[in-house]
Amino acid sequence: MLREVGHDGKVLAGGQSLIPVLNMRLAQPAHLVDINGISGLASVEVSDTAVRVGALVRHAALEREASARHTLPLLSQALGNVAHPAIRNRGTTVGSIAHADAAGEMPAVAVLTAAVIEAVSASGTREIAAADFFQGPLETTLAEDELIVAIRFGTFPAGTRTAFLESARRQGDYALAGVAAALTVADGVVGRALASFVSVTDVPDILDLTEAVRGQEPGGIDWSVVDDLVQGHVSPEADIHATADYRRALVGELTRRAFARTAAPEVSA
Amino acid sequence: MTTRQLGAPIRRREDPRLLTGNGRYLDDLGAGALHAAFVRSTSAHARIVDIDITDAWEVEGVEAIYTYEDLEGPMAQPLPVLIPHPALTHARTGYALVNGEVNHVGEPVVMVVARDRYLAEDAAARIRVDYEALPVVVGVEAARSASVLVHDDAPGNVAAHLVQEVGDVEAALAAAPHTLTIPLTIERSACMPMEGKGVLARWDRDEQSMRMWSSTQTSTGVRAAVAARLELPLARIHCIAPDVGGGFGVKIVHPWAEELLVPWAARALGRDVKWTEDRREHFISSAHERAQLQEVTVGFDDDGVVLGLDVKVWHDNGAYTPYGIIVPIITSTQLLGPYKPGAYRCEFWSLYTNTVIVTPYRGAGRPQGVFAMERTMDAIAAHLGKDRADVREANFILPEEMPYDHGLMFQDGRPLKYDSGDFPASLAKLKALVGWDDFTAYRKQAEAAGRKVGLGIGCYVEGTGVGPYEAGHVQVETSGRVNVATGLTTQGQGHETAFAQIVADELGVRIEDVHVTTGDTRRMGYAVGTFASRAAVMSGNAIAFAAKAVREKALRIAADALEANPDDLEIEDGVISVKGAPGTSISLSSVAVLSNPLRYAFDEAAKAATQFAGTFDPDKPPVADGEEPGLEGKGVYSPTQATFANGMHAAIVETDPVTAEITILRYCVIHDCGVMINPLIVEGQVHGGVAQGVGGALYERMAYDESGQLLNASFMDFLMPYASEVPHVETDHLETPSPLNPLGIKGAGEAGCIPVSAVIASAIEDAEGFPILSMPISPSELWELRRQHATKGQS
């Protein structure tokens, strides 16, 4: 069906991004392809290497899924920041990534977890790495006749702890800036430190901070050493809510706090 | 004895209906009606060169397309200036549909009527309007500089200029030991009711009559305005305000263009026509408020006592002045709050800009005035190194000075004369509630943990219950049902409950038997409207008078029937009995039967009132001299002046030392609105007001670009606070009755939002150690301010 109407049609999943766009008459596609009736797209499958999220898994369902929480805590850490409960009840995590809003939380998570996007069309199945998927704000490499059936979020190596922090003007709003951080500790010292960002880069990408802290004991690190690296990496823009300088400083501080959190002694949630 | 209803914190009777989706709002009405949509100006200032509607007619289902050319007679005249004032020398208003020149983005240019709203919008999208751009004025600064004019014939962009002075301010300032000059800024916000505006009209061709519904704060006003513009006899038009999902001021303005065009089109087409405003329309074509630049010069002595106060206000009134200059008048008078200012002068300029019109929004000019005064009090305290509460107390009007006449003219054209209030007592309560004297210790503790906290305070006085009048009607049916009507309208305030409480007490009936109707001109043709925290004071007292009249009439009839003296009777739970002899009684419903002598017994109860029932004295006329049939009565309340409520708020705020994020840790309110009809409702009004105040202080602003486009015309970017942003509100009440009305009540509707910007600014200033002179403030702005002050400190 998407092959026939994809050029002038849109997939409708949770509708939490698409319907507002239609309401405001920003897009007027001739066809909506409602995928909500397709069976088999609403499951979460957890393995050692990935959490596979079907196209109809709602944010709220994924956030609550215990095995996913356990295997890849970053998912629920980030999902708590996606909009408000009512929207998370309808909106899908896959739809959020398909929508590719640079202010969305889940694209940043997809990149950091080296997620794989499973796209299906009449001509077959294609797997796209998250790093190749995002082209620009609201722009992806998905073809107009392709449907994402699932996304596999990759798990981190053993010894990895993650944190997600953002600052929004109101709780649940798109963030002024946000960060997903993953710290891998091996033999008591830092082996790897990666971050990706929300709202301050054109497309979500990974900033590798390992060199700044490699080999150090996580508890003793003064994480302000990453501040300059982060501020140099991001390219925030000013809008009516915040200046670019503020956003840059904010994301630096959020990153410092996020890594400090990953390095802090375990606290049970 | 029945428990007294007045003062009882009973739950709102309307809530089960409203909270379970059973309210009937404008858009719930008029199934099958045609729908209107508007082509609105996309340019802030321009001359219309051409309007091409040909393509729009191709959309199937389009019934009519109207431009200014189609309007005739009074419909083609400019919209009215509702509240003329001698100082409003250059009043300007728009037209129902733009006549040649547009003055802000969002003005209605073309009206499309179609089978449904989608089609109407499809057609509207095909209409091309060619504009010849004119230079644009955005913001108070640009308006004041007047290098560009909004209206060619309004020099300096000045709609009005008004000076009020009491005493010799220049001399007082010259003689004062200390003087300070403080520049201040407040930005735009808006009412943003959950339900936007909306109109439905039904023309009866046979009867030549109009019935219309509007989501309005004044159905009598809309009715009169539509009658005038459509040249209809008043008797042939009725206007009903159904359930209204909030107003906060914007819906007191009338007639909105759509309120004229929708009934006009309904008559022209002989079909029901309806228009429901969408959110974007509300942002760009309703009304905003708040924006002002201010300059305060204050002279004071070593104790912080103000000797002279000179305030200049540059008020942004938007493109037109349909509601006159009520807002800046209120700013300039209510600024004084609980204080005696010594000599006082306030001068304001009400200025045109190419942006949405400015009309009262909950608080109506007071938040700005209180901001000016309270920032000044804090500045005095900082200058003298004194406690901020002490400086305020040194300037209070004392209870023994009441009534206190400021010597100024208020918004109702009457003296600004406070009727009652106990400001020292309110302050003492506030200090106790917030822990004023313990804050230094709390701050030390927080600082030790690397946290930044601040304590803020703000006081205000609010003139409520302004005239001219409201009327009430109370009628007892033979079933015992009590119908109460008042003409002003309800937007969710709980009138069904509060007015019923009054009637239950005054009449002596069960509250369950009382049924309140508001805002329906079929039931009450005389009314002013709901604004200025006036409904409880005005209609409450009017209804009380009406209930009293009914009670007296009931007692007269019962006295006849029981062969007793009216003075010996009492009414309780709808039964009239002889005091001390409860056996001798008659129900109010039976009295209602007797009050209406009948020829025909249409039911069992009616038999008692028929001519052969033997219940009447044959020597007297069936309806006694001077009486009317029926058990009903009217009451009118028309006070000589407003009654003044007051309140004091304090907040503890935390600012993040790095990210400058602002969190309200505690918010405390002392509130005095005289006798409370229902403390639960008052509490709710305070909470809602504080929520709106928090919006104005930390979140909301109208982001216009220099070409006059509103960049944030949606709830995505106009940051109305969610429940998660509104702090828990701690309240305590003082009840200083008003001596002006028999119930002793004062208004409570606007109170909560009035001082919030002042309080939050005060708290942030306390946390940061540099002055906060502009509100609202965002984390980004606070962060930039820190940067400025840090570089200033270095240089």
Ligand SMILES: Cc1cc2nc3c(=O)[nH]c(=O)nc-3n(C[C@H](O)[C@H](O)[C@H](O)COP(=O)(O)OP(=O)(O)OC[C@H]3O[C@@H](n4cnc5c(N)ncnc54)[C@H](O)[C@@H]3O)c2cc1C
């Ligand atoms: C008030 C509000 C606040 C919000 N706040 C946030 C926030 O803070 N952070 C955030 O990240 N999001 C936020 N959202 C968006 C929300 O997360 C959406 O759920 C999400 O962006 C899209 O998911 P959806 O299932 O609703 O997709 P839809 O709206 O149905 O679709 C969105 C787009 O993705 C395409 N699409 C959807 N599914 C597929 C698929 N399987 N294959 C191919 N294309 C597909 C659609 O065609 C459409 O173009 C908010 C939404 C609202 C209404």
